[in-house]
Every structure is written in C-alpha cells, then in structure tokens.
Amino acid sequence: NAGVTQTPKFRVLKTGQSMTLLCAQDMNHEYMYWYRQDPGMGLRLIHYSVGEGTTAKGEVPDGYNVSRLKKQNFLLGLESAAPSQTSVYFCASSTTSGQGANVLTFGAGSRLTVL
Amino acid sequence: AQTVTQSQPEMSVQEAETVTLSCTYDTSESDYYLFWYKQPPSRQMILVIRQEAYKQQNATENRFSVNFQKAAKSFSLKISDSQLGDAAMYFCAYRRMYSGGGADGLTFGKGTHLIIQP
Numbered sequence: 001n002a003g004v005t006q007t008p009k010f011r012v013l014k015t016g017q018s019m020t021l022l023c024a025q026d027m028n029h030e031y032m033y034w035y036r037q038d039p040g041m042g043l044r045l046i047h048y049s050v051g052e053g054t055t056a057k058g059e060v061p062d063g064y065n066v067s068r069l070k071k072q073n074f075l076l077g078l079e080s081a082a083p084s085q086t087s088v089y090f091c092a093s094s095t096t097s098g099q100g101a102n103v104l105t106f107g108a109g110s111r112l113t114v115l
Numbered sequence: 116a117q118t119v120t121q122s123q124p125e126m127s128v129q130e131a132e133t134v135t136l137s138c139t140y141d142t143s144e145s146d147y148y149l150f151w152y153k154q155p156p157s158r159q160m161i162l163v164i165r166q167e168a169y170k171q172q173n174a175t176e177n178r179f180s181v182n183f184q185k186a187a188k189s190f191s192l193k194i195s196d197s198q199l200g201d202a203a204m205y206f207c208a209y210r211r212m213y214s215g216g217g218a219d220g221l222t223f224g225k226g227t228h229l230i231i232q233p
Contacts, residue, residue: 033220035220040124040225041225042119042206042223042224042225042226043160043206043221043223044223045219045220045221045222048219048220056219058219058220088158090160092160092220102148102165102210102212103150103162103165104160104162104220104221106159106160108157108158108159109158109159
C-alpha cells in the first residue's frame with residue numbers, strides 16, 4: 001500500500017501566485033488533515049475533513065482553502081501565496097474504527113517556498 | 116483549547132544509554148489519547164507509541180515506554196538502549212476522544228531534538 005501520497009514534494013512560488021497541493025490516501029480512511037510545520041513551532045492544523053464533501057477549519061486556516069470531493073483525496077489551495085506561507089505541509093489521514101483508530105498516518109511532506 | 120508542552124528543545128545521550136523526553140499537556144477532558152511521533156531527517160512522521168487515557172497501564176513498544184501520570188498531566192517517553200537510528204525530532208501529541216463521530220486532529224508540542232552520541 002502507498003498509504004498517504006502528497007504531490008508535489010517541492011514547489012517554489014512567487015508572491016501572489018496560486019497553487020494546489022494534492023493528498024491521496026488508499027486506506028479508505030474517513031478523516032483527512034492538512035498541517036503545516038515551521039521551525040520551532042511543531043505541526044499546526046490548517047483544515048480537516050471528517051468525510052467526503054465536508055471540511056472544517058483548524059488552528060491556522062487563513063489564506064488556505066480545501067476541498068474533499070472524493071473520499072480518497074484532500075486538496076489544499078493557496079489562492080494568493082504570501083512569504084508567510086513558506087513552510088512544510090503535511091497531509092494525514094485516520095480511520096474511525098479498528099486498531100488503527102485515532103492514529104494519524106502522514107504523507108512525506110511538501111516543501112513550499114514563496115519568494 | 117488543549118496545549119502540549121515539550122520543555123526540552125534538545126537532548127543528547129550516549130549510544131546504548133537511556134534517555135527520557137518530557138511532555139506535559141493541558142486539557143479539561145477526561146477521555147483522550149496521547150502519542151509520541153518521531154521525525155527523522157527524512158521528514159517522515161512515524162508513530163512511536165500511543166496511550167489511551169482510560170488505561171492505567173503505561174504503554175510499551177520494544178525499547179520505547181511511557182510514564183503516563185494523568186493527574187499531573189504528564190506523558191514522558193523513555194528510550195532504552197539508545198541507537199544511532201533513534202536520532203530524530205520527537206513530538207508529543209494529544210487527541211480528544213470523541214463519541215459518535217467527529218475528530219479535529221492532533222495537537223502537537225514543539226518537539227525535542229534527540230542527538231545520539233556514538
């Protein structure tokens with residue numbers, strides 16, 4: 001199993017440009033999450049989804065939008081990138097039942113630089 | 116809101132020795148989960164160990180064990196017989212336990228950088 005796959009792994013943007021990060025999971029997990037990781041800050045939750053067609057705001061949602069049109073995919077969009085959005089972005093997913101319930105499985109991360 | 120505090124930005128230990136990483140958290144909930152995740156230089160987040168708050172017995176996974184003190188809201192990670200491959204950032208994380216659906220992810224501490232001296 002591939003688990004959680006994020007694309008792209010690296011991207012450089014100019015201020016004001018837009019882009020979308022794609023997260024795909026093949027574990028049939030119900031819940032999906034987007035986090036950002038900054039030096040000395042740990043991981044902070046941007047948005048999350050508890051099912052297809054549903055999304056909710058996390059701790060740091062400003063400047064980002066998300067969509068979950070299919071259960072296996074969770075998209076993170078930046079409409080007008082700012083240097084403050086330079087970060088490493090992690091997608092994660094989890095199931096609601098069984099031994100793996102409440103354990104997040106993470107993707108490998110996507111490094112975004114905004115100039 | 117829940118908060119997770121890791122007071123040790125960096126720890127260093129000799130190979131084969133034992134090291135303990137500290138974590139405290141603040142919550143008004145009685146049911147929750149606690150986790151330790153490891154992040155090596157590859158950047159991949161790897162689950163090390165999990166503890167359910169309703170379980171009094173401390174979780175153990177091979178060389179990794181926790182000391183869970185619910186009243187003190189403390190959740191430390193002990194690594195025995197440290198190996199070079201244990202070098203990484205370690206994150207403590209909290210998750211509220213939900214009944215009937217809904218889950219808003221994990222709250223993470225800022226991490227402890229563990230260095231293993233050969």
